[in-house]
Amino acid sequence: MTNILFAAGPDRWAVYEAPLRAALDGFGLDYALRCEAEPETVDYIVYAPDSEVRDFTPYTRLKAVLNLWAGVERITGNKTLTVPLARMVDEEGLTQGMLEYVTGHVLRHHLGMDRYIMNPDHRWDPVVPPLASERPVTVLGLGTLGTACAGALAGLGFPVSGWSRTPREVEGITCHHGPDGLTKALAGAEILVLLLPDTPATQDLMNRETLALLPRGACIVNPGRGPLIDDAALVEALDQGQVGHATLDVFRREPLPQDHPFWAHPGVTITPHVAADTRVPSASRVIAENIRRGEAGEPLLHLVDRAAGY
Template sequence: MTLTVLLAAGDGVFEDYDAPLRAAIAKQGLDAQLVTDAPAQTVDYIVYAPSSPLQDFTPFTNCRAVLSLWAGVERIVGNATLTQPLARMVDPSLTQGMVEYVVGHVLRYHLALDKPATSWTPVVPPLAQDRCVGFLGLGELGRACAGALRALGFDVAGWSRSPRQLEGIACHSGPEGLRAVLARSDILVTLLPDTPATTNILNATTLAHLPRGARIINPGRGTAIDDAALLAALDQGQIAAATLDVFRTEPLPENHPFWHHPNVTVTPHIAAATRTETASDVIAANIARVERGQPLLHEVSRHNGY
């Protein structure tokens, strides 16, 4: 039987994914047609981006899974009509892109590359082993980035909502654990999902727990930071600098203070882009798993929201 795979991901996406996704499906030995429109009851799988016009999943009574092209699922997981299993995107290329972004900006702050010398007065940075990089969020991306920095010799600590054990990384959870990680983080990286429990986790109170002069890197979710509190902490010198890739409103409005603050680096949500070839392989492999009676990889917990 030929499977019907509906690509519902918004304008322009079909053109990008048509050839690589067809090739990936064929490589899995599946007989499937990739479409952008079909009677709902005939659809076996939906390849999805939350920016899609498709918001009502009720008619798709025979759909076996919804496979997201995005790593973040906060814009879909709360959809009451979505009763089908949902898988988030965990793409090796996306992970590698995030690792390179985080390591690059950590090293920029660690080596003070934003402050070129103005005189022949040597200022030698500490070695990585004497600099603590803290992580909020130890999921797939957080673990990969933390491991890469640990391999470079940094003192790495991390906080997650659920307890974790990672070799060479001081792992914490709970309110006391959050304070412990913040208190020792010279550079803090936030890679948390967007949930009610993580909204504004960096606020006036928690920012004050960081060492004075700490740096922040946020390629996770814009809602993790209280914008006004961060700007105040920057102006007061509590936070020395921030690199921000994600924002509550995107594109970031032209009049937003982040654009003009001398100690803020804005990047336009580029830290972890999904690559069509590798993402197509992930999607096709998950379809093949379901067809073989195996569980989905990276299935989203509706209770946890990620």
């Protein structure tokens, strides 16, 4: 029998138990799924980084840890975790949610919708936006989410550039990499989308120097990770008109403190980390598939590169 520990908190257990059992049953696995178990009996841990499980040493039979979140920065540095770690890549739910968020807010900024939505003076102000083909967009991060969003935006007619730390090729996207590539990617970005992981190499990537590389008045959409942006530098760039607007879904501290300057700034739209929440039914199927693979001796999906941090 395969023993599975759900170590992602009692609230999530209440919503995940039935979908996980249904997904596991679909593979005909002989399993026991529990939210409490003796460590030495556990084969797989379904995990969230806010779990009470911090020391993996007692889990002597453990084969893999399967993260419920796409972000793994809070667990990759755990030296007691020596078995494979898989992050959540849910194209059915998480990826689709991110794609909808990004395309919606890029179109909002492209069309200048705020001008009409927030119009208390009832001004008749007919400003015709350019066509998508005349609005360059850059996506920083060409992983699963970034590639999907870049492709969708290109499909709408936007000229899309993408940037990654290492070389990538994505059909229909002008790809850049490395420090020199970042400069080129930012220089043409009238709308910038941030979909990078949170690693030491990406923290404060958007700072006073890099924000200055953007075309004046550029818009930023960040549904990736809060630490990608230097908060103070962004407020300064907004005040100076270098950045026209920033739509932010993720922050260094969440919930965002009530006294944070983002709340009161007219150039900032705040959404409460809703861009790409994990969808329980589809995420359960991703977890079950990896357990099936593990038991069949097949390679696990979405394994984390500990050195890279994602």
